[in-house]
Amino acid sequence: MALxxxxxxxxxxxxxxIATTLVSILRVxxxxxxxxxxxxxxxxxLAGIASAATTVAALGSDTSGTRRIALARNDPATLARVRRTxxxxxxxxxxxxxxxxxxxxxxxxxxxxGSAIYADEVGIVGIAVALSLVAxxxxxxxxxxxxxxDIARINILASLGSTVVGLLxxxxxxxxxxxxxxxxxxxxxxLLATHRMAGRIGTDGTPISLRDVMHDWASAITQGAxxxxxxxxxxxxxxxxxxxxxxxxxxxxAGHFHAAWTMSVIYIGFLLNAMSADYFPRLTxxxxxxxxxxxxxxxxxxxxxxxxxxxxxxxxxxxxxLVPLLYSSAFTPAVEIVELQALGNLMKIAGWPLAxxxxxxxxxxxxxxxxxxxxLILLGLVWIGLPYLGLPATGVAFAVACAAFLLLQTMTxxxxxxxxxxxxxxQMLALFAAASVATLLAARHSLALQMLxxxxxxxxxxxxxxxxxxxxxxxxxxxxxxxxxxxxxxxxPMPAPAPASVG
Numbered sequence: 001m002a003l004x005x006x007x008x009x010x011x012x013x014x015x016x017x018i019a020t021t022l023v024s025i026l027r028v029x030x031x032x033x034x035x036x037x038x039x040x041x042x043x044x045x046l047a048g049i050a051s052a053a054t055t056v057a058a059l060g061s062d063t064s065g066t067r068r069i070a071l072a073r074n075d076p077a078t079l080a081r082v083r084r085t086x087x088x089x090x091x092x093x094x095x096x097x098x099x100x101x102x103x104x105x106x107x108x109x110x111x112x113x114g115s116a117i118y119a120d121e122v123g124i125v126g127i128a129v130a131l132s133l134v135a136x137x138x139x140x141x142x143x144x145x146x147x148x149x150d151i152a153r154i155n156i157l158a159s160l161g162s163t164v165v166g167l168l169x170x171x172x173x174x175x176x177x178x179x180x181x182x183x184x185x186x187x188x189x190x191l192l193a194t195h196r197m198a199g200r201i202g203t204d205g206t207p208i209s210l211r212d213v214m215h216d217w218a219s220a221i222t223q224g225a226x227x228x229x230x231x232x233x234x235x236x237x238x239x240x241x242x243x244x245x246x247x248x249x250x251x252x253x254a255g256h257f258h259a260a261w262t263m264s265v266i267y268i269g270f271l272l273n274a275m276s277a278d279y280f281p282r283l284t285x286x287x288x289x290x291x292x293x294x295x296x297x298x299x300x301x302x303x304x305x306x307x308x309x310x311x312x313x314x315x316x317x318x319x320x321x322l323v324p325l326l327y328s329s330a331f332t333p334a335v336e337i338v339e340l341q342a343l344g345n346l347m348k349i350a351g352w353p354l355a356x357x358x359x360x361x362x363x364x365x366x367x368x369x370x371x372x373x374x375x376l377i378l379l380g381l382v383w384i385g386l387p388y389l390g391l392p393a394t395g396v397a398f399a400v401a402c403a404a405f406l407l408l409q410t411m412t413x414x415x416x417x418x419x420x421x422x423x424x425x426x427q428m429l430a431l432f433a434a435a436s437v438a439t440l441l442a443a444r445h446s447l448a449l450q451m452l453x454x455x456x457x458x459x460x461x462x463x464x465x466x467x468x469x470x471x472x473x474x475x476x477x478x479x480x481x482x483x484x485x486x487x488x489x490x491x492x493p494m495p496a497p498a499p500a501s502v503g
Contacts (some may be wrong), residue, residue: 020159025326027163028262031170031181032327037255039175040327041242044258045112046182048239049101050125054132055235057097060228061089061220062140063359068220069144070281085216086137094130101126112239114246121179131186138193144281158189226364230371237375241382241394248386257394259327260337263315264345264398280356287360290418297413298422299469300353301429306465308349309432310458315342316439317454320447333391339443340395343436344402350429351406354413366416370408377401424468431461 031040065086072078101108105123106116135154142150165188166181173180238261245254279300286293315322319338323331358367378401385393413419421429435457443450470483 019156023159023163024262027167027181028259029326029328030167032259032331034167034170035175035178036328037252037259037330039170039178039255040258041246041251041255042113042118042175043178043181044254044261045239045242046118046121046125046179048235048242049108049112049122050128050132050182050186051235052232052239053097053101053126053129054136055228055232057093057129057133058089058136058228059093059221060225060231060364061086061093062136063231064220065137066140066144066280067284067359067362069141070284073145081212081216082220083141085220086141088217089220090134090137094133097133098126098130101129112243113251124179125182128183128186131183131190135186135189135193138190142193154189154192157192158185161188226368230364230368233371233375237378240379244382244386245391245394249391253333253391256331256334256391257337259323259331260334260341260395263323263326263334263338264341279353280359283356284360287357293357293360294417294419297353297357297419298425301350301421301425302465303469304349304353305346305425305428305432306462306469309346309428309435309465310462312342312346312349312432313435313439313454313458313461315339316436316443317451317458320443320450336392337395337398339440340392340399343440344395344399346429346432346436347399347402347406350425351402351409354409354419357413357417357419361417363416366412370405370412373408374401374405377404428465435461 028040031043035042065082068082069079072082102123105126106119109116109119109122112122135158139151139154162181162184165184166177169177169180169184171177242254242257245257279296283293283296286296316339319335319342323335323338327334355367355370358364358370378397381397381400382394385397389396410421435453439450439454439457442453466483467487
């Protein structure tokens with residue numbers, strides 16, 4: 001059953017994300033104490049440059065590669081060709097991107113940081129780009145083959161190892177060690193993905209000519225270029241916002257923004273990772289069956305709201321305590337941004353599964369245009385709002401842009417695919433949105449009322465939503481079974497699920 005697979009992959013990737021989140025919390029806390037807002041601001045800019053450059057270097061081949069592998073799981077010859085092409089892209093694009101970033105290190109540093117003082121660090125980030133490309137294209141193969149467990153293990157081990165190495169570097173060299181932290185994560189992920197995981201996937205040994213590989217290379221780039229532009233915008237947007245904040249408010253304000261953005265990424269990231277790991281390949285296989293695909297999309301939205309909504313409400317209710325706890329009291333200005341970004345991410349959680357419809361259908365330009373609209377709205381509102389609202393303008397802009405994103409995705413999915421939200425999905429979204437707004441209003445009165453409202457809503461809506469979803473899952477593993485027993489113990493047993501109708 002599709003819903004059972006979604007629950008399994010979300011629990012598996014979510015469990016690994018809990019582990020990596022705890023590691024991230026400790027890493028960020030240690031960095032906040034060792035290098036303060038300025039150090040975190042530098043980390044955010046360098047990481048943003050690495051992410052943007054990696055997106056350009058991949059040219060969308062990771063997304064197109066995942067889609068092609070998902071469609072060719074039972075075709076060893078095609079699978080071998082796709083894997084050979086991705087390997088060639090890894091080597092050639094990785095070396096070129098590292099060389100170009102070193103060559104342009106001074107102008108990039110001047111634009112992103114307002115000075116060329118960190119130009120060498122920007123140049124060294126080119127190595128991180130090449131390593132990220134290795135890791136990303138190997139993981140794309142694992143995603144296409146739905147090897148969710150392998151991806152989870154890579155995430156955990158790479159996060160643990162890079163944190164130890166990076167923090168030791170910062171402890172030894174201070175802010176100069178930040179670049180080591182940027183390098184460590186992709187280096188370990190590349191090593192694990194290549195030698196421990198992806199290398200175990202065999203091919204049929206069919207000879208592949210260079211001409212065939214070159215043809216596939218051109219095809220992968222042609223199909224992936226619009227995705228590259230889309231994901232490039234997603235990585236450039238926070239980088240551009242940091243540049244605007246540095247220009248108007250200084251490097252410390254950029255550190256506050258980076259702290260808020262990082263918290264936002266932490267609690268929404270595992271849902272998006274779960275979608276990429278299982279939902280995207282599954283939707284690609286079903287997209288020709290509109291009824292089955294629409295049911296799958298609704299299931300994913302509901303599951304995302306049930307799990308992500310809980311995290312959202314907890315963050316909304318406890319942001320004034322969580323931000324100083326995760327960072328330090330010097331990051332108090334980030335609290336309001338975190339609250340507004342949490343509200344925006346509710347809309348993002350609901351809209352993102354719809355974006356995968358275009359990806360699964362190979363409609364890259366459609367995907368790109370919606371992402372372009374979201375990016376322009378966000379950047380435009382930040383640019384307009386910073387002089388008047390200061391740093392909170394970044395949170396207001398994010399919430400408004402995400403609401404527009406959900407509206408655009410809903411309209412586009414209906415017009416191009418005939419997709420409509422189920423009544424249950426609309427009800428869940430409305431309830432979580434109302435609870436989020438109520439928590440934000442409570443925050444304007446007192447911290448106690450804010451925590452009470454957010455905590456109560458998270459508990460009630462979380463239990464109701466998870467019960468509703470798991471009641472529809474046939475069978476289930478240990479986690480599903482134990483959850484059902486827990487509901488039975490509190491006198492709220494689940495009804496028997498209906499027979500599966502979607503394979």
